[in-house]
Amino acid sequence: MQAGKPVLYSYFRSSCSWRVRIALALKGIDYDILPISLIKDGGQQLAIIEYLEETRPTPVRLLPQDPKKRAHVRMISDLIASGIQPLQNLSVLKKVGQETQLAWAQAVINSGFGALEHVLQSTAGKYCVGNEISMADLCLVPQVANAERFKVDLSSYPTINRINKTLLTMEAFQVSHPSRQPDTPPEFQA
Amino acid sequence: MQAGKPVLYSYFRSSCSWRVRIALALKGIDYDILPISLIKDGGQQLAIIEYLEETRPTPVRLLPQDPKKRAHVRMISDLIASGIQPLQNLSVLKKVGQETQLAWAQAVINSGFGALEHVLQSTAGKYCVGNEISMADLCLVPQVANAERFKVDLSSYPTINRINKTLLTMEAFQVSHPSRQPDTPPEFQA
Numbered sequence: 001m002q003a004g005k006p007v008l009y010s011y012f013r014s015s016c017s018w019r020v021r022i023a024l025a026l027k028g029i030d031y032d033i034l035p036i037s038l039i040k041d042g043g044q045q046l047a048i049i050e051y052l053e054e055t056r057p058t059p060v061r062l063l064p065q066d067p068k069k070r071a072h073v074r075m076i077s078d079l080i081a082s083g084i085q086p087l088q089n090l091s092v093l094k095k096v097g098q099e100t101q102l103a104w105a106q107a108v109i110n111s112g113f114g115a116l117e118h119v120l121q122s123t124a125g126k127y128c129v130g131n132e133i134s135m136a137d138l139c140l141v142p143q144v145a146n147a148e149r150f151k152v153d154l155s156s157y158p159t160i161n162r163i164n165k166t167l168l169t170m171e172a173f174q175v176s177h178p179s180r181q182p183d184t185p186p187e188f189q190a
Numbered sequence: 191m192q193a194g195k196p197v198l199y200s201y202f203r204s205s206c207s208w209r210v211r212i213a214l215a216l217k218g219i220d221y222d223i224l225p226i227s228l229i230k231d232g233g234q235q236l237a238i239i240e241y242l243e244e245t246r247p248t249p250v251r252l253l254p255q256d257p258k259k260r261a262h263v264r265m266i267s268d269l270i271a272s273g274i275q276p277l278q279n280l281s282v283l284k285k286v287g288q289e290t291q292l293a294w295a296q297a298v299i300n301s302g303f304g305a306l307e308h309v310l311q312s313t314a315g316k317y318c319v320g321n322e323i324s325m326a327d328l329c330l331v332p333q334v335a336n337a338e339r340f341k342v343d344l345s346s347y348p349t350i351n352r353i354n355k356t357l358l359t360m361e362a363f364q365v366s367h368p369s370r371q372p373d374t375p376p377e378f379q380a
Contacts, residue, residue, distance in 0.1 A: 046272075047264035054257045067244045074237035082236075082272040087282060095294070104285070 006031040012181035012188065015085055015142030021176030022138045023049045026060040035183030046081055049135055062135045069130065072123045076136035079119065080143045084112035088146060105150040113147065113157050120159040128163055133170075141167050145178070196221040202371035202378065205275055205332030211366030212328045213239045216250045225373030236271055239325055252325045259320065262313045266326035269309065270333045274302035278336060295340040303337065303347050310349040318353055323360075331357050335368070 008024070010017040010033045024031055029052070053062045063070050086092070087108040093101040123129045128136035144164040147154065154161045167173050174180070179190035198214065200207040200223045214221055219242070243252045253260050276282070277298040283291040313319045318326035334354040337344065344351045357363050364370070369380035 046268050047261050050264050051257060051261040054260065067241060070244065071237050071241040074240050078237050078271070081268070082276050086272050086276045092277060095297075107285070 007034050008032070009034050009036050010181065010183070011036055012178045012184040015146055016081075018142040018145075018176055018178060019046075019081075019138045020048050021181075022141070022172050023052050023062060023135075025172035025176050026062065026133065027052055027056050028059055029056065033182050035181070046077060046135070049138065053135070060133065062133070062138070064129065064132060064134060072129045073134045073136045076116065076119060076123065076128050077139045079112065079116055080136075080139040083115070084109060084143060085146070087112075088150070102150060105146075106152055109143075109147050109150060109152050110156075113152070113160060117157045117159055120163070124159055124163060126163075126166060133167075137163070137167055140164060141173055197224050198222070199224050199226050200371065200373070201226055202368045202374040205336055206271075208332040208335075208366055208368060209236075209271075209328045210238050211371075212331070212362050213242050213252060213325075215362035215366050216252065216323065217242055217246050218249055219246065223372050225371070236267060236325070236329075239328065243325070250323065252323070252328065254319065254322060254324060262309075262319045263324040263326045266306065266309060266313065266318050267329045269302065269306055270326075270329040273305070274299060274333060275336070277302075278340065292340060295336075296342055299333075299337045299340060299342050300346075303342070303350060307347045307349055310353070314349055314353060316353075316356060323357075327353070327357055330354060331363055 006024075006029065008017070008020060008031050010021065012035070049062060063073055088105040093105060096104045120128060125131040127133050128140055140160070141164055144154070144160060177190070178184060179188055196214075196219065198207070198210060198221050200211065202225070239252060253263055278295040283295060286294045310318060315321040317323050318330055330350070331354055334344070334350060367380070368374060369378055
């Protein structure tokens with residue numbers, strides 16, 4: 001590792017790590033990854049993204065300038081990072097127990113995606129909020145990947161589905177993808 | 191209700207509503223409350239607080255000026271709003287089932303408070319981050335109230351305990367308290 005270069009403690013499959021990897025890619029920030037096999041899940045990584053936004057506003061802004069649009073971005077981000085992800089992360093599913101964990105994960109994701117689809121219908125353009133990429137998009141893609149992992153039927157969420165597909169064509173979302181990380185095991189590689 | 195006056199959809203006992211009530215009290219913003227008996231829990235209310243901060247920076251700032259301190263404030267806020275509160279909210283406890291819900295709530299709060307106490311030992315002054323009140327303090331007090339409701343032993347968390355007691359002496363935390371809301375039932379009134 002190089003002195004002064006930021007180090008991301010990352011786990012290839014963690015949706016929280018992935019959010020930050022997308023932000024770093026969009027900001028064009030070179031960094032080292034220190035893989036850790038067990039991660040403290042939760043939404044704490046939004047603090048990293050807000051910090052990056054405040055200290056590195058270029059080349060891509062992750063929050064719009066308009067306060068109302070910023071509130072929309074944060075509302076969507078929080079809906080995912082507080083309202084969905086924590087309820088289906090690994091530590092919770094372990095507590096729930098093997099037999100019911102798939103049904104539990106599907107229930108919390110479906111409940112959250114119902115609310116999210118409704119919100120997006122009034123905020124979305126090409127992306128989650130209008131036609132500019134934002135922190136909300138960084139939260140969306142890893143959460144949709146979790147939904148797919150838990151076999152959630154996405155056909156009821158056409159806006160979520162469309163935005164996710166658009167975002168996955170972008171370089172920043174591809175290089176940060178769980179299938180392309182230094183700690184990705186062979187069976188998960190693209 | 192008065193035209194132009196903000197309306198808060200609030201539930202007396204919701205820790206998420208309480209966070210926003212504290213922010214409104216600190217900012218000196220007059221508002222109407224529209225009580226709703228069932229609330230959509232989660233951390234979404236942080237988007238409201240960030241919006242208030244951006245549009246009403248006076249009389250009290252809820253985020254420090256320094257980017258690193260802002261990151262500390264958001265890290266602590268997210269630890270509570272994404273890492274603890276969603277795992278012990280009403281809808282999750284219903285899913286967990288009556289028999290195990292107290293043990294579940296205690297386990298997730300103890301796990302979160304262990305991490306939080308550790309963080310606060312390096313960030314706290316009089317309040318969660320240094321000697322200025324911040325969004326982190328708005329998250330702390332309602333979460334400690336939840337911990338008390340679930341009979342969590344707070345003696346292992348001396349920093350959390352001390353800051354909570356200091357904050358509860360402040361007017362903004364008192365007027366916003368669940369025991370003093372328009373929808374507080376008689377048995378919960380102070």
